[in-house]
Amino acid sequence: MESPFLTRLKKQEEYQKKAYLMGAVTVWALVFFGIFVIRPSLITATALQSKLWYYKKLDKSLEEKQNAINKAKNDYKEIGDKISKVNARIPDKRNEAEFVKEISFIATKSKVSIATLETEISTKPQKGLYIYLVAEGEKLDLFNFIENIQKGERLIDISDLTLLIKENKESELRIKSFIYYL
Numbered sequence: 001m002e003s004p005f006l007t008r009l010k011k012q013e014e015y016q017k018k019a020y021l022m023g024a025v026t027v028w029a030l031v032f033f034g035i036f037v038i039r040p041s042l043i044t045a046t047a048l049q050s051k052l053w054y055y056k057k058l059d060k061s062l063e064e065k066q067n068a069i070n071k072a073k074n075d076y077k078e079i080g081d082k083i084s085k086v087n088a089r090i091p092d093k094r095n096e097a098e099f100v101k102e103i104s105f106i107a108t109k110s111k112v113s114i115a116t117l118e119t120e121i122s123t124k125p126q127k128g129l130y131i132y133l134v135a136e137g138e139k140l141d142l143f144n145f146i147e148n149i150q151k152g153e154r155l156i157d158i159s160d161l162t163l164l165i166k167e168n169k170e171s172e173l174r175i176k177s178f179i180y181y182l
Contacts, residue, residue: 099129099179102152110145112137115172128180131156135173139165142173154179 076083100117107114112135120130135145142163149156160176 099131099154102154103133103149106148106152107135107145110137110148111141112145112173122178126178126180128178131175131177131179133173133175133177135175136170137173138169139163139171142171145173146175149175 099119103117104114115134115136116132117134118132120132122128122130135142137145146158146161150158156177156179158175158177160174162174164172164174166172
């Protein structure tokens with residue numbers, strides 16, 4: 001017959017084995033749960049958080065672009081008439097002969113004679129013609145000539161204008177300009 005102390009000791013030992021086994025199973029379950037449940041959840045949450053940040057940034061960018069488009073539409077409404085006027089003054093083709101004819105007509109109308117007229121074709125950065133022109137006449141007539149050129153049918157960008165006043169009534173006008181075409 002066993003002593004009550006020994007029986008109690010065996011029960012306590014058995015209870016400790018069960019407690020250690022239960023602790024080991026609990027630790028194993030926590031590790032298993034952490035690896036297969038919590039870790040994927042954290043990875044998914046992190047990925048979703050980064051996508052959310054990206055989409056918020058994208059939304060802000062698209063909103064800014066939409067605002068810029070709306071501003072451009074409003075600006076276009078304000079200057080739409082002027083753009084059509086400018087487009088009407090830019091021909092489809094270079095047509096130098098027509099331009100020379102137009103300049104000659106303006107010169108005759110302004111009582112100015114053209115001493116030299118040179119053209120140079122440009123394709124970069126814009127399509128057009130560089131015009132180098134020397135005209136002679138009285139000072140007021142030369143001013144009228146410049147004014148009539150600017151009022152002409154073509155859009156002309158005058159980059160350099162020199163007026164040489166001579167001792168007699170005749171003066172010389174040198175123009176360096178650029179005419180655009182599409």
